[in-house]
Amino acid sequence: MPNLREIRRRIKSVKNTRQITKAMELVAASKMKKAQQSALSGQPYAALLAETLSHISTRIEELEHPFFEEREVKNRGIILVTTNRGLCGPLNSNLFREILRAETPMKFVSVGRKGRQFLSRSDRDLMADFVIDDAVPYVQIKQMTEFMIDKFLSGKIDTVEVLYPRFINVLTQAQSFAKLLPIHGLDEMITELRGKDAEPFESTKDNRNFSFEPDPKSILNSLLPLFVDRQAYQAVLSARASEHSARMVAMKTAKDNATKLIDSLTLQFNKARQAAITQEILEIAAATSSNS
């Protein structure tokens, strides 16, 4: 028979756990709202940027820029966006599985403590680690992409991709690769960013020649890095929204489990208490009957 005091102590500790998980759920929920907001509000900007770029790329015949150059892929450059803290369900391990599955050699840049730990533990080619604050300052992203662009141009890596948990809705986050370099497939990206309800994207209505101020080259030179930065920025924002919603869901499950556990422990406690009382009555009855 389990000890009454022991059961009581367990109930108390589970109650404490439930309180903590409940608090964490609420914190994650409010952070998620903010993160989701900033992830969504950046979309029109990214769409217009892609659109402008697409117009330019179809209009310039001698479009020669290293960012468009497709090479044979010997080394993939991956920016792995993970969380700093745990307790967010399978979010990070899903990303790691994606890495374990890949066949082409990869070189990594990590964002987030969990990713860094995984990469050094599994002995992979970690080029650099970038710390990005909770507020996701644009400057920090820029430094990171500049590092990657540099490696890409010098030929150390042949693609630049971001591996991150893409935010779909509160319950689903899909691990996905966002290809930053080389740039291609602009049209699909635009359609996706604009959403289903927007008018289909068309690039040829006005067939007159484009003019560029000051000149095509300098426009491309400032537009292309901006585009890459924005893509990376958007991915990190989306990853942050995913993190908070995954944590909220994980904490909600933990809270529900704790409630269930408390219920069953309380039942067990009452049973034990009742058994003890019955036992006592039996003993008293037995004592009085033997006395008389």
Place this chain on the structure above:
Amino acid sequence: MKLEIVIPKGRVYEDTIDSIVVPTSSGEINILPGHIPLVTEVEPGGIIVSKSGEKQFLAISKGFAQCLGDKISILAEDAIHMDEIDESAVEDAQKRAEESLATIEKMSDEEIVMLETQVAYAQAQILVKKKKS
């Protein structure tokens, strides 16, 4: 002619207009309907939008403008309508940015460029505000 102004925070302006004056890296340009397709760099400054005889003033930060067909799209780091400009807040922001620029040795190039843009944008906002009042 349609005009849309989009900044990272979202779409700030969307309307049908008659003409627009945009500050670019090679001077201010006036875009009227039927303009040839154009892509240009936008410098921090003031935008003047004319719509059925009325003029609207906006301040804008660094970005790009694209004119294609009957549509002008402006992509900027920030933009604000004249009525929403809060002069004292802008002056504070300018002061803060300039103060951080004073400690220039400690900063990376990106940060410097960003702060300089902020100062230019703040100046543009003040100019736009003063022009009207």
